[in-house]
Amino acid sequence: MSNFKKSLTAALAAMLLSFTGLGVAKAEETPSLTLEEFMASAAYEDYVAANEANIDYLKEQNGITMDLAMTLQNGDGEPVPSVVKIETDKQNTRVSISSGELSMNVVMIGDTAYADLDTYKTYFGPENRSKVFSRIGTPTGKSIKMKTIPTEVADFTPAKMFENPAGVQSGLIQSQYAAFGELLKFTEMVKTPNLTDQTQTDYSFSFGFEFLGSVIRADQVSTFDANSMLVKSISNVSAVSQELTVSTNVELITTVTPDLVIAAPTAIFDENTIIRTSNQITAESKSTAKAAAIAKKAAELAKKAKKPVSATYLVSAAKSLKYSVTKLSNGVKLTSTVSGVKGSLCVTAYKGKTSTKNC
Helix, strand or coil: CCHHHHHHHHHHHHHHHHCCCCCCCCCCCCCCECHHHHHCCHHHHHHHHHHHHHHHHHHCCCCEEEEEEEEEEECCCCCEEEEEEEEECCCEEEEEEEECCEEEEEEEECCEEEECHHHHHHHCCCCCHHHHHHHHCCCCCCEEECCCCCCCCHHHCHHHHCCCHHHHHHHHHHHHHHHHHHHCEECCCEEEECCCCCCCEEEEEEEEEEECCEEEEEEEEEEECCCCCEEEEEEEEEEECCCCEEEEEEEEEEEECCCCCCCCCCCEEEHHHHHHHHHHHHHHHCCHHHHHHHHHHHHHHHHHHCCCECHHHHHHHHHHCCCCCEEECCEEEEEEEECCEEEEEEEEEECEEEEEEEC
């Protein structure tokens, strides 16, 4: 799995699950509150209640779209923009993620996930998937119906996204921040009317810490509308040290999309075929060393007898090496099993020369 997918999907899942929202808050204020003091404020209690109302409202909607834009600035390098779209009709979800030249597209229909071919070949499937496609052919124009929902996108399923946020919110904040202990400090959470729309409410706060010469700072704001829906959240996060300066800007916008329809792809290729072929190839590879040893031993026996290599010498070589094989008219077959799938290599002789191939 690429570092891009590991870091990006983990960060997005955390934000979407908690609905915390990340943005510029009180940049001039120095965080000084402990985690316990921060969570004890009345504004924080209102914030948790707003998240609960947000979930209750979203559960009543037919379709929801979340658009997230994130830009990472690393030192003097070029900014790396990432764009994410999460669409859900509360039974099914479509996830699209892009960052530079990388992209990932997954559709989850109930308990079944589908990935387009490029996504699957880049991120999912067995490690030897290139060899698998070389053998079975590339299912161009088809989506891969996966055996299970990948863990990388499982947090975007409706069941996860619409959990009761009270426990998720508190648990996430405590689990993510508690490890920093006394190092991590917060500003007070502030509840104010939104400057551009008085019917909306902003909840803002900052947190940060210093560690081994590095200074980490995050300024955050979440905006709820009159229906208590979290419509927008933005963030500035910076990390500064003597060696490196990194900043991340994140903006998440949520909209209700009543006519949203998410359907399963009609042209599909079942991943079970890929997995079965992968296991077969892996099973075959378990016999590679034995096949080479048989061919080498047979050549030695034939040379000693001053005759060309034949099936007889291949059988004698296998017997001498005490390998379990199946005799063939022109050689021997070695068989191994992986996850219940058999894979075989045949070592054969023709006109004094040996060859090995899957069979």
